Amino acid sequence: MRRILFVALVSSLLGCSSEDLLRRTPGPGTDPGVEGVFDPAATVGGTENTFHHPAGIDGVRVAAAREVLERMEEEGPPAYRARVHGCRKMRYGTIGRVLDGLGVNVGADTPSEAGRMYRSADQALGVANYAARIPETAELTTASASRLFDILVVAAPEIIANVESEERCRIGERGVRLFDASGHCTEEGLTCLLGEPASEAHVGLCAQIVERASSPEQGQVLAVASILAAMATCE
Secondary structure, three states: OHHHHHHHHHHHHHOOOHHHHHHHOOOOOOOOOOOOOOOHHHHOOOOOOOOOOOOEEOOEEOOOHHHHHHHHHHHOOHHHHHHHHOOOOOOHHHHHHHHHHOOOOOOOOOOOOHHHHHHHOOOOOOOOEOOOOEOOOOOOOHHHHHHHHHHHHHHHHHHHHHHHHOHHHEEOOEEOOOEOOOOOEOHHHHHHHHOOOOOHHHHHHHHHHHHHOOOHHHHHHHHHHHHHHHHHOOO
16 A cells, blocks of 8 residues: 555656746745745844854853863763752651661650751751642752751761661671771761762861861761761752
8 A cells, every 4th residue: 555655656746847846846935825025035144133152151251162171071061060069958758868877866765866856857857748738848948958967966976986887888797987096087987978989088178177176076076967968968
């Protein structure tokens, strides 16, 4: 059936002379479906009828392609930059699982413990209200960020004490520690804390926070809380 239709179509085309085809092809200004006269010259690009593309990226003027390449090498490709800088708030349930995986007792009943603070901060952290058909918030607010940081500061001593025994922080039969016997930050411990390979910058930042604190103990707490907060907010 298809072959018959194809042969019929070819035959009908061959039956038309080139003069007939030219006669049936509308020229400039003769398109029957368009009112008025069509002028092809009106579609030629110019300053009055084309979109202006600024000579810059993200509002920053770029003088050469080499500068664009250097920015991409430093900040990553556009898709990665968009994902990082468009990071959403960590979900309430995810925060609980992260704390639990680092050795925090999320079921604690003492008001001063991180687990109790976490469970009582569901509204501040933007948890979903299913009865009112309100989804969980996707962006950090001032209240949710402040509450999250408070929880991480309170949870830091518990994390430092228990992280070595957690399954996610074990290398073979050995558990990693966030700080060595001398109180220095360890790369293995920070890798477990972040969930990705820690860099020299992470270790240096951790050491800087510990050194600037009023005591080594407070410095370790602030270092753990700060690094966790940065991880949770994509900073």
